[in-house]
Amino acid sequence: MDVLTKNKYLTKENVAAAATVLKPIVAHTPLQYSAYLSQKYQCRVYLKREDLQIVRSFKLRGAYYAIDQTPPTVRKKGIVCASAGNHAQGVAWTCHQLNIPATIFMPTTTPKQKISQVRFFGQEQVTIKLVGDTFDTSAQAAQTYCQQYGLTFIAPFNDLRIMAGQGTAAVEIFADAQQQKLPINYLFSAVGGGGLISGLAAYTKAVSPLTQVIGVEPTGTASMKAAFKVGHPSTLPTMDKFVDGAAVKTVGELTYLNAHRYVDHLTTVPEGHVCTTLLELYSKAAIVAEPAGALSVSALDNFRTELVGKTVVCMISGGNNDIGRMQEIKERSLIYEGKQLYFVVNFPQRPGALKEFVNQVLSPDDDITKFEYTKKVNRGKGPVLIGIRLGNRKNAAGLQQRLQKFDPHYINLKENQTLYEMLV
Numbered sequence: 001m002d003v004l005t006k007n008k009y010l011t012k013e014n015v016a017a018a019a020t021v022l023k024p025i026v027a028h029t030p031l032q033y034s035a036y037l038s039q040k041y042q043c044r045v046y047l048k049r050e051d052l053q054i055v056r057s058f059k060l061r062g063a064y065y066a067i068d069q070t071p072p073t074v075r076k077k078g079i080v081c082a083s084a085g086n087h088a089q090g091v092a093w094t095c096h097q098l099n100i101p102a103t104i105f106m107p108t109t110t111p112k113q114k115i116s117q118v119r120f121f122g123q124e125q126v127t128i129k130l131v132g133d134t135f136d137t138s139a140q141a142a143q144t145y146c147q148q149y150g151l152t153f154i155a156p157f158n159d160l161r162i163m164a165g166q167g168t169a170a171v172e173i174f175a176d177a178q179q180q181k182l183p184i185n186y187l188f189s190a191v192g193g194g195g196l197i198s199g200l201a202a203y204t205k206a207v208s209p210l211t212q213v214i215g216v217e218p219t220g221t222a223s224m225k226a227a228f229k230v231g232h233p234s235t236l237p238t239m240d241k242f243v244d245g246a247a248v249k250t251v252g253e254l255t256y257l258n259a260h261r262y263v264d265h266l267t268t269v270p271e272g273h274v275c276t277t278l279l280e281l282y283s284k285a286a287i288v289a290e291p292a293g294a295l296s297v298s299a300l301d302n303f304r305t306e307l308v309g310k311t312v313v314c315m316i317s318g319g320n321n322d323i324g325r326m327q328e329i330k331e332r333s334l335i336y337e338g339k340q341l342y343f344v345v346n347f348p349q350r351p352g353a354l355k356e357f358v359n360q361v362l363s364p365d366d367d368i369t370k371f372e373y374t375k376k377v378n379r380g381k382g383p384v385l386i387g388i389r390l391g392n393r394k395n396a397a398g399l400q401q402r403l404q405k406f407d408p409h410y411i412n413l414k415e416n417q418t419l420y421e422m423l424v
Contacts, residue, residue: 008257010160012206015167015199018065022168026061027053029169031176031313036284041300043307046182047285048173051293051319055089055121057245058169058317059156062195063090065165066154067098075100078151082106082139084244085114086318087156092122103127103151105142107135109241113322134241136249157193158252167199173313174207184211185310186303188296190317191215191224191266192246194255200315201262212264216299218243218291219268227256228266242271242332245292245318269298272336275329278321290321291329335414338393340369342413342424343403346381347373361402365391370424385423 029049037045050058067075075098081091082105095102104118108130118128131141139156146153155162170187177184187204191197201213217225220240227233235250251259274291277298281287289297296314300307334340347353358368370387390396403410413420 007160008254009261010163010167010198010202010258012203014160014164015171015203018061018161018164019168019171021065021068022061022165025064026168028172029053031173031180034285037297037300037314041304041307041312043309044182044311045300046311046313047287047297048169048313048315049287050169051287051289051316055086055093055117056319057086057089057290057293058166058196058315059083059086059090060093061090061168062157062159062162062165062199063087063154064094065168066159066161067091067094067100069161070152070154074152078103078149079154080105080142080146080151081154081156082135082142083156084135084247085110085118086245086320088118088128089114089121089320091154092118092126095125096121096123099125101125101127103129103142103145105129105131105138105145107132107138109133109244111244111320111322111325113324114320117320134239134249135247136235155252157195157198157248158254159195160254163195163199163202163255163258165199166196167203169196169315170200170203174204177313182311184208184313186212186214186307186312187315188214188216188299188312189315190246190292190295191217191251191259192292193248194224194251194259196315196317197224197263198255198258202258205262213262214299214303215259215263215266216295217266217268218246218274218295219270221247221249222266222268223248223251224256224259225266225268227251228260232256240271243274243291243295245290245320246295267299267302269295269302270336272332273301274298275333276336278329279333281316287316288319288321289316290318293318293321334389338396339390341388341390341396341399342370342420343386343388344411344413344419344423345384345386345403346407346409347384349375349380349382357406361399361406362388363391363395363399366395366399367391372423387424 032047034045079102088104132138197215241247277294367389372385
C-alpha cells in the first residue's frame with residue numbers, strides 16, 4: 001500500500017499483491033472459448049467471464065482490495081462510494097462481509113435492477129442515496145458527504161488500489177492461458193473511468209509485452225479518447241448515458257497516466273452496435289451481458305482484418321442488465337443496422353391514402369411498426385409519424401426514393417435526433 005501511495009504508476013508486483021489478497025475472496029472466472037465468435041472473425045476468441053463474478057462484474061475485485069487495504073480503525077467508521085451500479089455492488093458486498101457501514105451515492109438514472117442488487121448485496125450495512133443525473137454529480141455529493149462526516153471515500157476508478165484489484169483479472173487470464181499454452185495476441189476491454197483497463201494493461205505489458213491491449217469506449221462517452229487527444233483528463237461537454245457502466249464524463253488523473261503508459265490503442269463503437277452485440281451474445285452464446293460488458297466484443301469488427309489467425313481475449317466485464325431495457329436495446333440495434341426507420345410524412349386527408357402509401361412506397365417485405373396520425377380540420381394534408389421495419393436493409397434506398405415522390409417534404413428522423421427523441 002505504501003508503494004502505491006507514493007507512485008503514480010501500477011506495476012506487475014502491485015497487481016500480484018492484490019491477487020494474493022483476493023484469491024480466497026473472488027471467483028476465478030472462466031476464460032471461455034467462443035466457437036461462434038472464433039468462426040465469425042477467423043481467429044481464436046476467448047471470453048473472460050466476469051459476468052459470472054460474485055456480484056456479476058469485475059468491480060468486486062477493486063472494491064474489496066481498496067477496502068481491505070484501508071486501516072481497520074478508519075474503515076469501521078464507515079465507507080462511502082459513488083457508482084452507477086457495479087462498483088456500488090462490489091462495495092456493498094464487501095461491507096456486508098466485513099460488517100462495515102456503507103453509504104452509497106448513485107445517479108438518479110441508475111437502472112432499478114442495479115439499485116435493488118446493491119440493497120441485496122449490502123443488506124442492513126448499506127444506505128443508498130440517489131443524487132444527480134450523472135455519475136460526476138453523484139460523486140461530488142459523495143465527496144462532500146465524506147468531508148462532512150469524516151468518512152472514507154472508496155473511489156470507483158481513480159485509486160491505485162482499485163486499479164490493482166481490477167488488474168487481478170489479468171493474473172487469472174495469463175495463468176489460464178499458460179496452462180492451455182495460449183499466446184494471447186490481443187486483449188480487449190471496456191473503458192469507463194479507466195480503472196479496469198489500467199490494471200489489466202499494467203500487468204499484461206509486464207508478463208506479455210507483445211500482447212496488444214485495446215481499450216474500448218462507446219462513441220457517445222469516449223472520455224479516455226478525449227484525454228489522450230489533449231494530454232490530460234478532459235470533461236466531455238455531453239454524453240450518451242446508454243452504456244451506463246462506461247458513462248463517465250471525466251477519467252481520473254491516475255487512470256489516464258496508466259492507460260497512456262500501458263494501453264496500445266483506444267477504439268470506439270456506436271451504442272447501436274453495442275446493442276447488436278448484446279443480442280448476439282444472448283442468442284448465439286446464451287450470455288446476458290450489460291452494455292459495458294459487450295463493448296469488448298463489439299470492437300472486434302474494428303480490427304477484423306488484423307485478428308485473422310490470432311488469439312484474442314475479450315473481457316465480458318459485467319452482466320447486470322435490466323431486462324426492462326431489452327425493448328430499447330432491440331430498437332437501437334435495429335436502427336443501427338438500418339432495419340428500423342422513422343419518418344414524418346404528410347398524408348392526403350382522404351380515404352385510401354394509407355393503402356396508396358403501402359402499395360406505392362413500401363416493398364412487399366417491409367412492415368409498418370408505428371403509425372400516429374391526427375386528422376387536421378380544413379386541411380388537405382396531415383403529418384403522420386410512421387415507423388417502418390425493412391424486410392432487408394437494401395430496401396432503404398428505393399423506399400426513400402418512392403417516399404420523395406409521395407411527399408417531397410418528408411422528414412427522416414434519423415437525421416434529427418431531437419425530433420426522434422420527442423416523437424419516438
